[in-house]
C-alpha cells in the first residue's frame with residue numbers, strides 16, 4: 001500500500017460564495033479511485049471559512065469572524081464529503097489539527113495512531129487546521145504547510161497539492177503570459193522560499209510560496225510533492241493512476 005496525502009485548496013471547492021459541488025464530487029471520485037488502486041489516502045481539505053461564508057457572509061477582516069466562519073463551515077464541508085463518499089461506499093472522518101500537535105512527539109504519535117486505525121479500516125481521514133482555536137503562535141494559517149507536516153509525520157510517501165494553478169512556473173502565470181512550466185524541481189532557492197504570499201483567491205491564504213516551503217520541507221525529509229490542477233484532475237490522474245507525467249510539477253530531491 002502506498003500512503004498519499006491529497007491537499008485541496010479553498011478556491012477549488014468554492015467559487016463566488018458557493019460550494020462547487022461538481023468539483024467536490026470529482027475530487028471524491030478521484031480519491032475513491034485511488035483507494036481502489038490500493039493507495040491509502042489522507043485528504044487535507046481547506047474551505048471551512050469559505051463554506052461558512054456561503055451561509056453567513058460575515059466580515060472576514062476580523063479574526064473572530066473568521067473563527068466563527070470556520071466553525072459554521074467545517075461541519076457543512078464534512079456533511080457534503082460524507083454524502084459524496086457514501087455514494088462510492090466509503091466512510092470519511094474528521095481530524096482537526098493545530099500546529100502545536102507537531103511540536104509534541106506524544107500528540108503527534110496519538111494522532112498517527114488514530115489515522116493509522118482509520119486507514120486500516122478503509123476510512124478516509126479528512127484533515128483541516130482547527131481554525132477556531134489556531135490563532136497567533138499556534139497557527140499554520142495555510143493548509144500547504146500543514147499537509148507537508150501531515151505527509152512527513154504520518155508517514156506518507158507523497159503529498160499531492162490540488163490547486164487553482166496547474167503547476168509551478170518560472171513566474172506567476174496569472175500575471176505573465178510567457179511563464180514557463182517547470183515539470184520537475186529538485187532545488188528551491190532561499191529567495192523563492194522567502195518571497196511574498198500570492199494567493200489567487202479571497203479565501204486562499206498560501207499562494208505559491210507556502211507550496212514551495214512545503215516542497216522544500218518534504219524534499220529535505222526524502223519525500224516527494226506533486227503540484228497539479230484541482231479544477232481539472234487529468235494530470236493528477238495520469239501521474240498517480242497511469243504513472244505518466246504529463247502536466248503538473250514534481251518536486252523531488254536530486255539524489256532520488
Ligand SMILES: Nc1ncnc2c1ncn2[C@@H]1O[C@H](COP(=O)(O)OP(=O)(O)O)[C@@H](O)[C@H]1O
Nearest residue numbers: 009163164165169171172174199200204207208
Ligand atoms: N511561479 C508561480 N507558479 C505558479 N503559481 C504562482 C507563481 N507565482 C505566484 N503564483 C500564484 O499562486 C496561486 C496559487 O496559490 P493559491 O491561490 O493559494 O492556491 P490554493 O488555493 O490552491 O492553495 C496561483 O493561482 C498563482 O496566481
Ligand SMILES: N[C@@H](CCC(=O)OP(=O)(O)O)C(=O)O
Nearest residue numbers: 009010047048049143205206
Ligand atoms: N483552514 C482554512 C484553510 C485556508 C487555506 O489554507 O486555504 P488555501 O490556501 O486555499 O489552502 C479553511 O479551511 O478555510
